[in-house]
Amino acid sequence: MAVPGYGSNEDLYRIFNSPESLNELPELLGYINNYKVGLSNKIDEEIEQFKSTSSSELGDDVVELIQLMKQVRENALGTKSLIEGMTKSIQDLDRYKKNLVLSMTILKRLQMLINANNTLMNIIPTRDYKEILSLLSVIKELLIFFKPYKSIDEINQLNLMVINTQNKLIDDIFIDFEEFSKIPNPDGKKLVYGCEILELIDLKYKDKLLNWFYNMQLKELKTIFNNLDEAGSLDNLNRRYIYFSNTLKIVRSKFLDIFPKEWNIDLELSKLFCKLTKQDLINLISASSRINSKLLLDNLTTTLEFERSMNETFKNDQFDHIISSVFEPYLIIWVNDQESTLNSKLMEFMAISQLPTEFNVQTNSDLLTVLKVNNVPNIATSCTELFKTFQKILTQILKLSNGEILVDLNKLFVKYLYEFHNKILYPLVPKSEEDFTRSSGTDSIKYLTMLLNTGDYMINNIDDITEKFQTLIKDEFKNKLPLADNVKDVYYNLIAKSINGLLTKIANDSKFCWREFSNINWNSLEFINDVSGYLNDLKQILVEQNLRLILPLIIRDSYVRNFNDKLVELLLNSYADNLRYVKPLNVLSVEQLLLDVTSLKDLALNFPLYADPNLDETKSHQSKSYQKFVNNQFHQLESLLKVLLVPSEPMEGLIESYFELIGDKSIRNFMKVLNLKDIDKVIQQKYIDNFKIQLNIDDGGTLISHSTLLSNLDDEDDDHRDRERDRDGSTISTINSPTPEFKSPKILPTKMNNLEKNLRELAINGETHVSKFNENFKNFGKFFRKDNID
Structure with a gap:
């Protein structure tokens, strides 16, 4: 058997502490076997010695113990007999006393039962239900006591007498209720004890009385408002509610005091009426082939009003949708x-x-x-x-x-x-x-x-x-x-x-300005003007013909900002797109263009001011985000013009300036710059090859993939017909930005003018000339991709 908690590994490692010690394994096994045999022999000797020395001593002790236990048992039995003899008389006496007390109690209660029943029989003709209830309660309680003794003929006979008395009471109470319902009298309040008597006798008589009463109160209503007559139609549903309301008033004034309060006869009568009315409505609606929606709504409104009045009457919400739920599916x-x-x-x-x-x-x-x-x-x-x-x-x-x-x-x-x-x-x-x-x-x-x-x-x-x-x-x-x-x-x-x-x-209004721009003989400029003539016209068109009217008419500031952002992008892209018509671009013309761009930027910074029709141009307070946006957008155009100022030779200098000013690595955009500088197509490939070499050498991750302005710029290799038609084009962009909360103002109707009629006729009868317009939109749309809301 293994010793709990003993680990043999440690001893084995101590015995076999080296590979050579394994040679001593046979000698070790022999030693262990001899040791085991020696232990077994020693154990056997000790067991034999224990058996031989202790068996006689153990046997004497056991015999002595058994004799002692027998003696104790005999003494206990003797003591029990003595005690039983002493207490038997006392137990008999106690039993006699209990039987005597029980007999006296039975006789006394039997006498009480007989007296109470006799008294009840005498008082029944008086119809004093209060006293009758008191006596009947005593009798019912006594009958419960005598229930185990029903097998005794006298007790059973007495029980039958009480049952006959109860039946007589039930008949009398129902007769009195019928008479009271016909001719109420001042003694009617005693009937409340009659109700309690019925409840005491059996709950089924309470239910019978209530069913009789409810049917009596709803009898005429069922007769008048049945589904077979016109009065029971949906058109007369309101009359049905009025009729029941009057019935309920009568019940509450004449009959409420003759029933126990806890019976809530007015509430239960109302629920029963609602149940009957609901079923009648289900039958009426399901049988109708076509329901007038106005009639449906009127009936539902009337029903909801009735339910509300019932809830108010009984100070609860038990009547919520109790009838009106019928109308829900319809x-x-x-x-x-x-x-x-x-x-x-x-x-x-x-x-x-x-x-x-x-x-x-x-x-x-x-x-x-x-x-x-x-x-x-x-x-x-x-x-x-x-x-x-x-x-x-x-x-x-x-x-x-x-x-x-x-x-x-x-x-x-x-x-x-x-x-x-x-x-x-x-x-x-x-x-x-x-x-x-x-x-x-x-x-x-x-x-x-x-x-x-x-x-x-x-x-x-x-x-x-x-x-x-x-x-x-x-x-x-x-x-x-x-x-x-x-x-x-x-x-x-x-x-x-x-x-x-x-x-x-x-964009359409500005076409003339861009034609004027392209018709200027830029190569023949002798000096720089403050502002070019085309720009004065453009400012006039932007401000006086458009912004002073458009921006005050836009209600939400976020859309004012969005529109201004799009307009800035439109102007920049239109300006850049028209640079191709300035050939050749010399230093003086580019400097004039830079001056014009600066003037245009100053104007763009003031766009939001025109949202106020009573603006004060001396008070400029544009948001920093808008100023930053305008500056960043114009910086791209200014950088492009500065690149155009750089001499074409040496080409390395032009490319370095492109990287420094434009800062993108798009070969296509670089080719657009070469085209604007009017560099011969034959030698452009050398510039492109040098561009690639410098891009691979110098690109340290600071260059962007492409300049937005140049990417939106039409290339000279694009379709010339579209370019000629749309060279002064605009941009179209969708917006889908979150808008601040706005509540509706009051608007007055007016007559429709000819413009609305024409536009609606166009929308109804077909769209003409849409293709040409959509082509313009396509050219415009590539420029504006920003939905920036301040």
């Missing part, structure tokens, strides 16, 4: 009917102008005067009315239900948000250059800014109404509400189209 009929309401609203909106009446002016000066005098938001006149209609419908339905029907209503709202965009707003978006020429510059500004502001208004109100639905609908239906992101994207796209349209207008 509310979709009412929701579907709201579509005609919304469609009618949409037709009204299509017949009026979407511009506020204050903006019905024709000239820029008149519009500027309106902006200075009136603080009227340029938002579509119908958008606020649309959301008022939504709110009215939502308020109506919330009075009826906050269940799954809100999911259907939300879907309807989403549908008409799309419809409002597609039929009211989108037709006003210019689709081609011809659309821009159909209206004056003032009209296009008014409508495009109106579309921008309306798109923003719609997005924020979509968020508001979506949040309302999420808050009001029951939790189990929240995940069924459709997401508003898709419909919001439609209005974000409308905002983008509006900003694109404004930029396109500015």
Whole structure:
């Protein structure tokens, strides 16, 4: 057997401490075997010695112990006999006493039972139910005591007598209730004890009495308002509620005191009425082939009002949706009917102008005067009315239900948000250059800014109404509400189209300036002017014809900033794109261009000021982020012009200047610079090879992949026809940036003018000349990729 806790490894390592010690293994095994045999022999000897020396002594002790135990047992039995003899008489006496007491108790209670029953029989004719209840309670309690003795004939006979007495009481009580229901009398209040008697006898008699009473009170109502007669139709549901309300008043005034308060007969009668009415409504509605939504809504409203009045009457909420839940599956009929309401609203909106009446002016000066005098938001006149209609419908339905029907209503709202965009707003978006020429510059500004502001208004109100639905609908239906992101994207796209349209207008207005720019004989300049003539015209077009009108009409500051950012990028890319027409570029012409660019940058820094129609140009307080943006954007154009100042030879110097000023490693962009410097195509490859060599040697990770300005610059190898057509082009960019909160102003409807009619006819009957316009948009769009909101 192994010794617990003993580890043999340590001893083995001590015995076999070297490889040579293994040779002694046989000798060790022999020694161990001899030691084991010796131990076994010693153990056997000790066992034999123990047996031989202790067996006689152990046997004597055991015998002595057994004799002692026998003696103790005999003594105990003797003692028990003595005690039983002493206590037997006492136990008998105690038993006699118990039997005597029980017999006396039985006789006494039997006498009480007989006396109480005799008294009860005598008092029953008096109809004193209070006294009868007291006696009957005693009798019932005594009968419980005698229940084990029913096998005794006398006790059983007495029990049968009490049962007959109870039956007589039950008949009397029901007769008294019937008489009281016909002719109430002052003693009717005693019937409350009769109710308690019935309850004491058996609960089934209480139920029987209540069923009789409830049926009696609802008998006429069932007869009058049955489903087979006109009175029981949906048209007369309100009369049904009025009739029951009168019945309930009678019950509470005449019958409430004859029933125990804890029975709550008025409450239970009301619940029974609601149960019957609910079933009748289920039968009526399911049997109807077509339900009028107005009738449905009226009945539901009436039912909810009835349930509310019941809750107020009984100071609880047990009547919530107890009947009105019947109408829940049919509310979709009412929701579907709201579509005609919304469609009618949409037709009204299509017949009026979407511009506020204050903006019905024709000239820029008149519009500027309106902006200075009136603080009227340029938002579509119908958008606020649309959301008022939504709110009215939502308020109506919330009075009826906050269940799954809100999911259907939300879907309807989403549908008409799309419809409002597609039929009211989108037709006003210019689709081609011809659309821009159909209206004056003032009209296009008014409508495009109106579309921008309306798109923003719609997005924020979509968020508001979506949040309302999420808050009001029951939790189990929240995940069924459709997401508003898709419909919001439609209005974000409308905002983008509006900003694109404004930029396109500015680009079209500026075409003359860029033609003037390209017609200047830059090579013949003899000295540097303060500002070139084309730039004065460009400033006039930007500020007086556009920014003073556009920016005050844009409501949200974030979109003002976004528009200004896009306009800066448009000007820079248009400027850079027209540099190809300045050939050859000499030092004097580039210095003049740098001076013009500096003047244009000063103007761009002041763009946000024109958002205030009553601006004070002496007080410039532009945000640092906008100043940084403008400086960074113009830095690219200034760097390009500085590179153009660098001599073409030596080529290493030009390439080093390119890396230093432009700072990108795009070979294509470098080729554009070579083209602007009018370097011969034949020798451009040497420049490119040298560019690659220096790029591999000097690029320490500081160069960017490409310059944005140069990447957007059209190459001379591009399609010349498109370039000639769009060389003074603009840029279009979509925006999808978060917008601050904005609440709706009050807008008054106006008549629709010819521009809106023409644009809507265009949207309905087809889009012409769109291809040419889209080609311009394609050229513009590559320039602007920034959605920077301050």
